[in-house]
Amino acid sequence: MASLPKRIIKETERLVSDPVPGITAQPHEDNLRYFQVTIEGPQQSPYESGVFELELFLPDDYPMEAPKVRFLTKIYHPNIDRLGRICLDVLKTNWSPALQIRTVLLSIQALLASPNPNDPLANDVAEDWIKNEEAAIEKAREWTRLYAKPK
Amino acid sequence: MSAYEEEHNISNEDNSRRELRAQIHELYQENGQSNTLLQLLSQLIPESMQEEWLQGKEEGCPEYFIDSLPRVAKNKLKTGDSCSICCCDYMDDQYPLVVELPHCNHRFDLECVAVWLSKSKTCPLCRDDVLSHKPSVDVSKAEIEEDWGMYG
Numbered sequence: 001m002a003s004l005p006k007r008i009i010k011e012t013e014r015l016v017s018d019p020v021p022g023i024t025a026q027p028h029e030d031n032l033r034y035f036q037v038t039i040e041g042p043q044q045s046p047y048e049s050g051v052f053e054l055e056l057f058l059p060d061d062y063p064m065e066a067p068k069v070r071f072l073t074k075i076y077h078p079n080i081d082r083l084g085r086i087c088l089d090v091l092k093t094n095w096s097p098a099l100q101i102r103t104v105l106l107s108i109q110a111l112l113a114s115p116n117p118n119d120p121l122a123n124d125v126a127e128d129w130i131k132n133e134e135a136a137i138e139k140a141r142e143w144t145r146l147y148a149k150p151k
Numbered sequence: 152m153s154a155y156e157e158e159h160n161i162s163n164e165d166n167s168r169r170e171l172r173a174q175i176h177e178l179y180q181e182n183g184q185s186n187t188l189l190q191l192l193s194q195l196i197p198e199s200m201q202e203e204w205l206q207g208k209e210e211g212c213p214e215y216f217i218d219s220l221p222r223v224a225k226n227k228l229k230t231g232d233s234c235s236i237c238c239c240d241y242m243d244d245q246y247p248l249v250v251e252l253p254h255c256n257h258r259f260d261l262e263c264v265a266v267w268l269s270k271s272k273t274c275p276l277c278r279d280d281v282l283s284h285k286p287s288v289d290v291s292k293a294e295i296e297e298d299w300g301m302y303g
Contacts (some may be wrong), residue, residue, distance in 0.1 A: 007238040063236060064266055097267050098235040098275040 004032050008058060011101050023105050025056065033058040037069070037105060040151060042113040046140035047075070050148025054084075054108070056101065066095035067104055074147040076140040078117040078126035086111070087121030211270040212282060220250040223258055235276060236263035255279040 012032070015025045022040035027033075037054040041047025053072040059065050069091060071084035079087040090099060090107050120126030129136040182189055193201065225247060233240045234249070236259055241247040248261045257276045267275055272282050 005237070007236075010238050064270070094278075096273070096275040096278065097263070 005062075007063060008032065015102060020102050020106060023102075023109065025101060025105065033062075035101070038149075039105060039109050039112070041144060041148065042109055045113045046137045047077075047112050047144050047148070049141075049151055050144040051151055052112075052148050056105075058101075063097040063099075066091050066099075067101060069104065069108065073149075074143060076125060076136075076143040077112065078115050078120045078122055078129045078136075079111055081122040085121060087119060210272065212268040212272055214269075216282065217265050217268050220252065220261070220264075222261075223249040223251050232258070234258075234260040234263055236260065236267065252279070252281050254281070254284045 012027055019025075022042075024038045025035045026037075027035050035056040035058075037056050039052050039054060041050045041052065050073075052075060055070055055072055057068045059068060069086060071080055071086065073084075074082075075084075081087075086108060088107060088111055090096075090104060115129065117126040117129035125136070128139070179189060179193060228241045228247060228249060230242050231240060232242070239260075241249050241260070249258050250261045250264065251258050252264070252274050255274050255277050257274050259275070264275070268281070272280055274281055
């Protein structure tokens, strides 16, 4: 395997020395391209009481290719499916090599604050969300209590 | 070989794979709808890559465009300015090769932005479509050079 690009080293250093509020990202000891991530549920969202675990992997082509990110904690959200895969433009077609690990994680935190049921990945959840938003939000709150780590 | 290529182990093998991919894409474009064998074969391509391989979605800028990007002179670069793709200061390199995109004027190391523009048409910083602007031909400079030839 090729050596770790300077950019990844710099990003990792900055994630540790100047962390984003409410977000942690720790590289794995054996694989510096694999990060264990936690994101605090944003205030005034149904996820606010919980801390969510994610995994992030930087592919060989990074930063020409987006990082692969997945929720490990079960979460009830119209843009996150039951395998934890995330429907977010910057992770797919709108990726740019000027984006970074920290900006991607901030976008995911923002997605928690504003679910978008009109661009769903989890179709059943999105349907619930559109049919009865109040009930869906209550379910998201309940899943946060059940599966996420308390803040 | 550029630093990006070195760091990412880009070799001739990748190039021949790219060629193979282009051939598959061409075959599919020509016969994909009518040829059952080809359709079955295309199912063997991982789902996440099918669109890219078969529809040729991976469209970047032509090479001549990338080669023609204007260079930024070293004395126009300030210490601390860095390339947002590799995150390295331009001045870390004794001979920085920095280019400017048309219209938005965002700057990058040539070797970094060349890799990106070979698969995309957008500026990494502002998503401007870099091919949508007509190139302005600097006639005055061409004339000066011609004059030099005559009197030199």
